[in-house]
Amino acid sequence: MNSKIDKWTRDSEKEILKTSILSVHSHHASSHEKTGTFYSIKAPDWINVIAQTTSGEIILVKQYRHGIDAVTLEIPGGAIDKNEDPLLAAKRELLEETGYESDNWTFLGKTAVNPAFMTNYTHLFYAKDCKLVSAQDLDEMEEIEILSVSEQEFLDWIKSGKIDHSLIWAGVAQWLLKIK
Secondary structure, eight states: OSSOOOOOOOEEEEEEESSSSOOOEEEEOSSSSEEEEEEEEEEOOOEEEEEEETSOOOEEEEETTTTTEEEEOOOEEEEEOTTTOOOHHHHHHHHHHHHHEOOOEEEEEEEEEEEEBBOOOOEEEEEEEEEOOOOOOOOOTTEEEEEEEEEHHHHHHHHHSSSHHHHHHHHHHHHHHHTO
């Protein structure tokens, strides 16, 4: 199959905003037929963890999200530090956000966060037989409530849209395809 779509050529790029968690860039790009100015958000890669306790419950986090101005239900996750291995980031984030840890990890895959304008990926993991080993160790601006629900309730919340975070859905899809 011959494709008429090729990678565009970037002629220039300029950082136009830098924050502590992301930067916004403009770049001029062209294809065989078109040319224009485009924008991208550069952020570190992230991790998300479907964490299941020794009794089979799924560990969720409840927190306020500024982007949609709402409290959300999610699986544990966070940014990968510079030069940090994604699995080590997943273990760190699970422990920091929930106080749980596991010795039984499976890599589920990675997904582009939003390739239309974001440059990063989310690395998805499954942690089985999680045990509570410590209190939460949250970042300065984090407020997280921990919930443990049955696997069926978790899947029902996904199905009903009570959990509506697209990256969590991506993790669940990989979990169902590879683990279940």
